[in-house]
Amino acid sequence: MSAEFDITETLDVKGASCPMPVVKTKSAADELAEGDVLEVLSTDSGSMSDIEGWAAGTGGVELLDQQADGDVYKHYVRKTE
Template identity: 60%
Template sequence: MSSTVDATETLDVQGQNCPMPVIKTKQAVDQLSTDEVLEVLATDPGSMSDIAGWADSADEFELVDQNEDGDIYRHYIRRTA
């Protein structure tokens, strides 16, 4: 996975805990067009597995990358359909 992804939009869910990062992420990617990428900034360590699990179960989204930058967890989700 690449650590540099060009994001179309950024969603800041820092300070929010499960399940809000996933709920807000789903709402935000639903607004994207095909091939656009959403960058999600979270502080909940559980968001790494929560967002990955959600993206794996969704046909219209792809988890492009995830990384940890200090206390910030970055997630990149592409809308595929």
């Protein structure tokens, strides 16, 4: 998938391990306005399933895309409410 949306903010959590990528993503998402898109950059391979699970179980956010780019995992989350 290619990112075809406007990124509002980028959160760099490279070097952080579980559960910090999700904790920091939630905190950053809480600060977004409705419709804003957060790009999360992580080096924790577990963040792929962790952020997907968090977004699926959390109201107010939508996981738009995830990509593995070498050793960096990119996540795109939209604030929906």
